[in-house]
Amino acid sequence: MTQSSRALPPPAPEPLPIPVVDNHCHLDIGRDGTAPVSVAEQIDAARRVGVDRLVQVGCDRESAHWTAKLVEEHPAVLGAVAIHPNEAPKHAEAGDLDEVIAEIGALAAHPRIRAIGETGLDYYRTGPEGIGAQQESFRRHIEIARRTDLALQIHDRDAHADILRILAEEDPPERVVLHCYSGDMEMARECVRRGYYLSFAGTVTFKNARDLRNSLAVTPLEHLLVETDAPYLTPSPHRGQTNAPYLVPLTVRAMAETLNVAVPTLCQALSTNSETVYGPW
Numbered sequence: 482m483t484q485s486s487r488a489l490p491p492p493a494p495e496p497l498p499i500p501v502v503d504n505h506c507h508l509d510i511g512r513d514g515t516a517p518v519s520v521a522e523q524i525d526a527a528r529r530v531g532v533d534r535l536v537q538v539g540c541d542r543e544s545a546h547w548t549a550k551l552v553e554e555h556p557a558v559l560g561a562v563a564i565h566p567n568e569a570p571k572h573a574e575a576g577d578l579d580e581v582i583a584e585i586g587a588l589a590a591h592p593r594i595r596a597i598g599e600t601g602l603d604y605y606r607t608g609p610e611g612i613g614a615q616q617e618s619f620r621r622h623i624e625i626a627r628r629t630d631l632a633l634q635i636h637d638r639d640a641h642a643d644i645l646r647i648l649a650e651e652d653p654p655e656r657v658v659l660h661c662y663s664g665d666m667e668m669a670r671e672c673v674r675r676g677y678y679l680s681f682a683g684t685v686t687f688k689n690a691r692d693l694r695n696s697l698a699v700t701p702l703e704h705l706l707v708e709t710d711a712p713y714l715t716p717s718p719h720r721g722q723t724n725a726p727y728l729v730p731l732t733v734r735a736m737a738e739t740l741n742v743a744v745p746t747l748c749q750a751l752s753t754n755s756e757t758v759y760g761p762w
Contacts, residue, residue: 490518491719494730497531499748501733502755503726504536504680505599505634505660505708508558509547512712512723523711524557527726531748533557534755534762535726538634540565540599542581545588552593559759561596561634562588566603569618570611578614582621589629595759597626598634599660602647605638616647623651632656632758641668648675656758661710662696669696673704678758680706683716683724686735694739702742702750706758707732 511517527535538561539548545562552560562585564572572578588594600622602615626633633654637644641664648657657677661684662669672679679700685693697705707729709715715724716731737747756762 489722490725491715491722491728493526493530493727494734496529497730497733497748498745499752500531500533501707501729501748501751502534502536502759503527503532503709503711503729504658504706504755504759505538505561505682506535506711506726507540507544507713508535508537508551508711509539509544510712515723517712518725520551520555520558523725523727524555527729528557530727530730532726532729534559536561536596536759538596538599539563540636541568542584545585549588549591549594552591556762559596559762560591560594561598561632562594563598563600563622563634564618565599566601566615566618566636567606567611570607570614573611573614573617578618582618582625585622586625586629589625589631594631596632596634596658597622597629598632598658599636600633601636602640602643603636603638604640616643619647620651623648623653626654627652630654632658634658634660636660637663645671658706658758661708661714663693664696665692666696666699669700673700676704678704678706678754680708681732681736682708682710683714683720683728683732685739686716686732687720688717697736697739702740702747703754705736705747705750706754707736707751
């Protein structure tokens with residue numbers, strides 16, 4: 482793929498037969514130094530292909546406040562707010578981690594903020610010196626979600642065992658989502674046993690993602706969600722280009738093929754599960 486073709490937006494896929502939810506996207510973030518497409522345009526493009534509801538995720542101080550304003554302006558969008566695990570060590574070093582987590586707790590009172598996330602652990606981008614701050618922040622976010630009865634959206638990168646351990650120790654809220662699921666089949670089965678939801682992104686369409694598709698294959702329909710994590714993780718055949726909610730149908734159809742279920746059946750499950758987790762739009 483040439484640099485010029487990578488800069489072009491991918492064409493719209495075939496619309497889905499039943500509307501679904503992109504339950505994790507970042508409408509305020511551009512990619513490769515470009516400005517994001519306007520929110521109204523992103524919502525309209527998604528709606529035309531059967532993605533009629535979105536969850537915007539604000540995972541730093543600025544984007545969390547931006548998210549709380551956005552959800553007041555767009556009925557198709559609900560919000561999630563948190564301090565990302567890679568941001569937690571920075572705030573701990575600056576001495577204001579308590580302050581920013583308190584801000585997240587205050588934003589959680591907004592009636593259209595329906596999840597605390599993405600929170601969790603990231604041992605890929607943050608070294609051992611930041612683990613303590615990440616784990617403290619994760620526990621504090623779990624407490625906010627439990628106290629407010631909101632869903633918990635989890636970021637888990639190279640930290641599977643500690644994610645499951647801390648969730649077991651902290652008595653999480655009723656609705657827990659493993660955003661951009663990246664674990665193996667054994668972890669998927671354990672998450673299902675605990676009642677968690679597994680959200681699959683465009684990574685499940687990648688040729689080298691056989692292990693991830695195996696995890697999807699052992700996950701019951703009633704525990705599944707779909708997302709873009711836009712502008713990242715663009716599904717095949719557009720890997721490397723800018724992702725957006727309108728590309729969800731590519732991931733949904735790949736999921737249906739792996740699960741050996743009809744696309745309408747999967748769409749209905751994804752829609753129902755999304756409203757079970759986040760409530761009505």
